[in-house]
Amino acid sequence: MLPSGPQPAAVRVHDGVIAAVLAYDAPSTVDVDLGDVALLPGLVDTHVHVNEPGRTEWEGFATATRAAAAGGVTTIVDMPLNSLPPTTSVAALQEKKAAATGQCHVDVGFWGGAVPGNAPDLVPLHEAGVFGFKSFLIDSGVPEFPPLDPAGLRAAMSTVDALFIVHAEDPSAVSDPGPTRRFADFEASRPGAGEARAVAAVIDAARATGARAHILHLSAAAALPLIAAARADGVRITAETCPHYLTLSADEVPDGATEFKCCPPIRDDANRDALWAGLADGTVHCVVSDHSPCTPDLKRPETGDFGAAWGGIASVQLGLPVMWSEARRRGFGLDDVVRWMAAHPAALAGLRGKGRIEVGADADLTAFAPDEEFLVEPAALHHRHPVTPYAGKRLHGVVRHVWLRGVPVDGTTPRGRFLTHE
Ligand SMILES: [Zn+2]
Numbered sequence: 001m002l003p004s005g006p007q008p009a010a011v012r013v014h015d016g017v018i019a020a021v022l023a024y025d026a027p028s029t030v031d032v033d034l035g036d037v038a039l040l041p042g043l044v045d046t047h048v049h050v051n052e053p054g055r056t057e058w059e060g061f062a063t064a065t066r067a068a069a070a071g072g073v074t075t076i077v078d079m080p081l082n083s084l085p086p087t088t089s090v091a092a093l094q095e096k097k098a099a100a101t102g103q104c105h106v107d108v109g110f111w112g113g114a115v116p117g118n119a120p121d122l123v124p125l126h127e128a129g130v131f132g133f134k135s136f137l138i139d140s141g142v143p144e145f146p147p148l149d150p151a152g153l154r155a156a157m158s159t160v161d162a163l164f165i166v167h168a169e170d171p172s173a174v175s176d177p178g179p180t181r182r183f184a185d186f187e188a189s190r191p192g193a194g195e196a197r198a199v200a201a202v203i204d205a206a207r208a209t210g211a212r213a214h215i216l217h218l219s220a221a222a223a224l225p226l227i228a229a230a231r232a233d234g235v236r237i238t239a240e241t242c243p244h245y246l247t248l249s250a251d252e253v254p255d256g257a258t259e260f261k262c263c264p265p266i267r268d269d270a271n272r273d274a275l276w277a278g279l280a281d282g283t284v285h286c287v288v289s290d291h292s293p294c295t296p297d298l299k300r301p302e303t304g305d306f307g308a309a310w311g312g313i314a315s316v317q318l319g320l321p322v323m324w325s326e327a328r329r330r331g332f333g334l335d336d337v338v339r340w341m342a343a344h345p346a347a348l349a350g351l352r353g354k355g356r357i358e359v360g361a362d363a364d365l366t367a368f369a370p371d372e373e374f375l376v377e378p379a380a381l382h383h384r385h386p387v388t389p390y391a392g393k394r395l396h397g398v399v400r401h402v403w404l405r406g407v408p409v410d411g412t413t414p415r416g417r418f419l420t421h422e
Contacts, residue, residue, distance in 0.1 A: 001038060001040045001041065001334065002021065002357050002358070003343070009039075010023065013363040013406040015406075017361070018358060018360065018362070019359065020359060037367050039365055040366045040367075041355050042106075042365055043073040043366065044077075044351065045068065045077070045291070045319070045341075046288050046345045047240065047291070048064060048076040049078070050079075051082045051293070053099040055084060055294075057295055058384065059294075059384045062103040063383050064316065065105040065108065066411050067381060067382035068105070068317070069105045070382050070399065071399060072320045072366035072402060073316055073317075073319070074402060075354050075364065076107075076108055077419075078110050079111055079134060080111050080112055081140055081142060081144075082145075086115070086144050087112050088114075089118065089124075090121065093112070097418060104417075105409055107354075107362075107404065107416050108416055108417075109131050109351075109419035110131070111133065111134050111165065112126070112132070112133045113145060114164070115146055115147075122156060123160050126160050131421045132214075133156065133163070133164050134165045134167070134216070135152075135165075136167040137168055141263070141310070157205055157206070164211055165213075166198075166215060166216060168218075168223075169194050169263070170194040170197040170201070172194075173191055173193055173194025174190050180305065180307055181303070183254075183255070183257070183265075183306060186306035187250050187265040187266070192220030192221070192222045192267060195220035195223055195264055196220055199218075200226055203230040207230070212236040212237075213235075214238045217242050217245070217262075217290045218239045219241070219245050220267065221274030223239075224284070227284075239285070240285070240287065241284050242262075242288060242290045242313070243287060244315065245266060245267070247272075248266045249268060249269050250266050256304020256305075257389070258305070259387050261312075261313075263312075276330060280332075285344045286341075287319070288319075288341070289313075289314075291315055292313065293387070296385050299312075313388075314385075315390070320366075320399065321398070321399075322393075323337050323340070328370075350421055351422070362405050366403075367400040368398070371397075374394070376390045376395060378391050
């Protein structure tokens, strides 16, 4: 899968880097002949919550990166929250790197966090290599990572010349669903209109400051026209969505099935179709996992209460086949999926050596059998607590082999490196 599309080819690797892209039958010392299996650039997942240190019982670097590699993902960028301390200072970044050292099976970069009061930390954190700054406009779910208000977001954007990635939901539109086993009650408590209102606030902040902004995990199709119009107007704004918003529907969530809970929520069929249209026309240009696991007792309380359950869907290992199964049904090609899940996330983070099979890029490669099918069995998942809303689904596309800088990832020897913004 080359940047120009699929074609028969051979990839020559030297010192971990793609040295040449040749004709399939070019003479060489052939090491691996994949036949009809697709060779993709390793995927780049810029939205992963590893949670270590501090909440390592939820997820950790060894398990998260093993799951990533099993799913064809060779680069992750870790979110600044849910670990303790959150990555809101250089000291916290150093603690996180110390915790991750020697555990990573894929390459790992880090986002920093912009929270009330840490303005003096933003420039040093950026200089220390974080890819940009995450902030929330609503309660994040953990007390140590409080939200900014729109004025605070603007102030942060004016403090450092960096990418700002934002969880955009407007708190005034969100209510407490109370204890409920009905997904519809939970979804109604976080309406699409609240997302659209917060997206408008992010657009205003990006417009006023000239900063680069990115909307995380867009769920509400109502925000698409705002993003498209702002971009046409020259505002530096991009957006991502996630496999669950594109493939699951609110109408199919059984009562009490809190493994489907995430924030913002999965919405209805019409919304899902509109998100696909937004991907097709380029309004949304990345698809990333928002892999956000926790312990099973928090994810699936015995009461089946959507109000109490932790919000987050852990899918770094399943994103590619989940997306590919639905994309092919809707008439998209594997080249589209690779653009959304490799090239564009790499570009978002400014990772020039990732996400494409091209001379000079890192030889991060995924062999993927697109026509093979498999049944999702939680026991086959490598993240720490294999709870998944995809259990029992039959999916298309099997990851056969993964190489990180030319070396097969075996899940035993961690060869991942830390990445810093270029
Ligand atoms: Zn997230």
